[in-house]
Amino acid sequence: GENVEQHPSTLSVQEGDSAVIKCTYSDSASNYFPWYKQELGKGPQLIIDIRSNVGEKKDQRIAVTLNKTAKHFSLHITETQPEDSAVYFCAAPSNSGYALNFGKGTSLLVTP
């Protein structure tokens, strides 16, 4: 099935700095790449996604970039705030196309 690798596993930044999380995938046919944020004790929440017909998508302080040739996509958070502290997961479609395969997560800590 689709193999999704995510790096780094932990990331600590100072408030106001940028954070970048990278994921690679194995199936060149994959065409949908979401990012989820999970706060302690809660379920994952979709924060941004990108489809394979675009190379970049932005939503305020967050952006996702996609390089289909290299089969990797990245989450960029600018002007980080303490409330951005959470675990972030990337994902790509599973073999069936009706569910997702997830990376192992990145624990982001934003220190004031």
Next chain:
Amino acid sequence: NAGVTQTPKFQVLKTGQSMTLQCAQDMNHEYMSWYRQDPGMGLRLIHYSVGAGITDQGEVPNGYNVSRSTTEDFPLRLLSAAPSQTSVYFCASSGTGDTQYFGPGTRLTVL
């Protein structure tokens, strides 16, 4: 809309006991899935459904059964709980088959 709801929030079982984790969605989504989350492992797909009466296995299906008698409900059954099934379980639904909306999770401990 309540979105995706899961019950119970917490459960402790003894080895060999059975139980059903409940999941319901009120968004009229065709696609529903169950994932388990273990430390350092991300979320792994257990079973999924593409509509009422249709289910299929995911990455880690052993020890779990599912059924989908209605569009709204997708229960997950543990027939004989084992300590290896200690985990946090998330149900998700999707209207398109890709964007997934997750419930709040059930934390299960098997002693």
